[in-house]
Amino acid sequence: MKVLPYDTELGRLRFFEIYDDFFGPKCFSVKDELEHLYLVYWSGDYDNGACTKWIYLPITHSALDALLREENTVHQAFVNSKRLKVMSVYNDRPTKFESISCYDLTAVNLPPECFSFDSEEIQFIAPESKWDFNLRIAKETNNKKTPTDSVISIILDAFGDIVRDLMKDGSRNEPSLFPLTADYGSFDVKLGTSDKDRANVAISLLGSLLSDVDSIEDQLARIELDPYRLKNLLDIVEFHRLELTLKAKTSTSLDKPLVLSAAKLLPVIKTLQKMTLVIIDSNKIPQANKLGRVIEVVKILANRTELTHEQLEGLTTKRQVQYYTHAAQCLGLLHKNLSLTSAGEVLLQRESQAAQFEYLANRFESSDFGWAWIKWAQVKNLTELDESSAEDFLKECAKGLHRGTIKRRARGLDAWVKTLKKYYRQHQ
Known part of the structure; x- marks a missing residue:
């Protein structure tokens, strides 16, 4: 039957x-x-x-x-x-x-x-049933307007950045959080994850962070979450007067819903504002050793061809390729969608490698990470930087970096400064 x-x-x-x-x-x-x-x-x-x-x-x-x-x-x-x-x-x-x-x-x-x-x-x-969390994005109760599609998009990006960071466990597997379905007009988004248990822990940590403003700096340091990630999300929620409500699919996942309400976030944002005055967004720090390979990546992408590790000598994985595209983005050479910026176009107009390195020396100084390092070291320009101070700089100013990655990124910055000092020209 x-x-x-x-x-x-x-x-x-x-x-x-x-x-x-x-x-x-x-x-x-x-x-x-x-x-x-x-x-x-x-x-x-x-x-x-x-x-x-x-x-x-x-x-x-x-x-x-x-x-x-x-x-x-x-x-x-x-x-x-x-x-x-x-x-x-x-x-x-x-x-x-x-x-x-x-x-x-x-x-x-x-x-x-x-x-x-x-x-x-x-x-x-x-x-469509294989989701783990339900995120509801709404205006505050007394506000009759609805969030725009652009606001929904940036909320999902910012929220996803935080949860993915908190889900990391030291393995080489990149955790993921992704939208599966969304109800039209309601902004109820069903989210799937690569690991539901790790996502549960991550979201519980986020709730714990926001419940105790006085200890938020210590908690951020303990769980190695970049304050910039958290402040970015809270700024969006507060500016657009939103309320985010995250619920798990089943009763055994989260003890209670996570609620972010614009009306209650200002004390947290002010605390984070003080912290971010002296640190740098960890997402703006490159992890790539060879500047010549960064230039090669920009050249390949300028031709609108697919970028794979086979095209780059010495690389064996897609992950390594991502390190170099990210490094190019940190120098302002690529957009987020991997198309060339005007700075990337200018780089390729320099005919010799020496001229390209000279140009990159100036890009280094004007980058977020380069300028932060120079200010932290209390020097005037790139040539006065002590490359061996890279690790100390990252430990003190890049709060969101995991301990294991600090040494790797410091080695890359060390190599960059040693190379670029040879080609640096101070412009009056």
Whole structure:
């Protein structure tokens, strides 16, 4: 006997999620051909097994999410519904799909009061069901305007940067947080992750950070989160008067929702403002040893060809290529989309490598990391920098760098300064 018959007004059904699978699915959600969502419960077998009855509850995604988080009970969802239907599936005759009002409720079995979903047993079948967190982006309660699409985009970027940083565990695997679906007009975004457990820890850490402003500097240092990352997100939320609410998919993930409200962020932002006056955004510090290879990367990208590690002698992985494109961005030679900036175009107009290095020496001084290093060292220009001070500079001024990467980036900066000093020309 078919669990999902196709001879009713619902057309061909497909599983969305399965919650109870005991000798076959007993409680699950399905979508019909029109993408309507139903929560389905097995009422039982009748007439000596000749008929199986299923209770269909039309349900919204948000209501189903609330059941998964145990904000409401499955029993109450069925009992309180005015739209229940019974699907009667037979061995030898067409399926019946009828309103529950045709029956005395005692003639069917509804989920008992103690029934709930076990998050460890849930099977996520439909691709759009395989999300881990729900981020709601809204204006503050007293503001009737809605966030613009550009604001939504920068919020997702800034929030993703923080969570990915907090998810890092020292391995070479890059954690990821990515949008899966979004409800039109509501700015409710379903987010997937490469590692749900690490993401849970990361989001809990973020909540802990924001709950204790007085210790935020110590906490940031302990978890090695760049204050710039956090301040960037909070600035966006406060400036646009937003409220962000992040909920996990199931009740076993987060203890409570993470809420960022513009009305409560100013004390945190002021604390971070004081911190960021003396440090540099760690994302603006390169991790690449050879300047000549940076130039080669810019040349390849100028031809609009795909950049792979096979094109660059000495590189063996995509990750190493990313280090060099990032270094070019730190020098202002590439845009975020890897197209050349005007500075990148000027670099390639210099015919000799000596002329290119001379140009890069000036780019170094005007870069965020170069200028910060010069100011920290209290010197006038690149030639007065002590290249061996790179590690001390990063330890003191790049709060968001993990300990393991500080030495690697310091070696790169050391090599750059040694090279560029030979070609430096001071302009009056």
